[in-house]
Amino acid sequence: MYTVSTLYSKVLCIIEICVRKVIMVSAVYEPRAKRKIILAQAAGFCFGVKRAVEMTQEARITRVGKLTTLGPIIHNEQVIDRMRGAGIDTALTLDLITEGTVVMSAHGVAPSQLAQARAQGLQILDVTCPFVTKVHRTAKQLYEQGYQILLVGDKGHTEVRGIVGAVEEIGGSVIVISLPHEIEEFELGKKVAIVCQTTQNSDNYARIVAEVCRTATDVRAINTICNATDELQDAAVRMARQCDVAIVVGGRKSANTQRLRTICEAQGIPAYHIETVEEIEETWLEGKAVIGITAGASTPDWIIEEVAAHLNYGQLPPDWNLHHPNEKC
């Protein structure tokens, strides 16, 4: 038989145990911050990159002998790693490829490289995006029409080297600039044609054209920016305007991914460029209710989806619908 005071102390003891358990449970199951994930309406693989990857994968099955890409065929290390795993190697120069088939970049190559590959007796798989080939053709035609060629692009980028090489092959030269003020460094004539690397920004291109028009009297401005680029950038702007923070997914060396990050940041929010999900830092997300995701034209779906699932606590957001940029150019 319990006395009243023993009963009282037992009840107190039970209450204390219960309170402790509640405290422990709430410590383990801290409520997660509510997050909304917004995906840009167009993100990831463009037509040219998808085509280059598929052509290369198909060649692995159909071609006999070694298959080696000349430099990375697209700017995404993870895709290149997977290709390496499937037996497709990468060499930085043609001299290092001694047999089999060489795969040329989606961003195009200079004709001199194609000639060298042929001279070395290599088979060639040219996966240059047709829209990049169009820029080569346009620049050459304008040079043949007597125009001084001004190319708006990133110096040293594979695509830029290819366009310059195409004009040089027919005896011409190309001035490469990326910003309007750089024009001052060159002596422009009166007859100038302005073309553009396919992944440049339209506003920057327009500013450069306006600058050239101040001194040249015969100006041909052919906007060769690819539709996919415009679409990715417009979608990134719309997405960033609805978000508190933007995560931009793509290869470290991908120029169009870097540009997407800058564009998001210009909308007044922090924007982080990552290659893979492991690079996301939780501090970036603290206090951010709406998180935007966009991805460059060389970023495969599986990497974008890994990022989205991570941000959404382990699973893809319920309304997940990934659209690539349109294929028309």
Ligand code: SF4
């Ligand atoms: S961005 Fe445009 S031009 Fe460049 S590879 Fe993609 S589709 Fe081709």
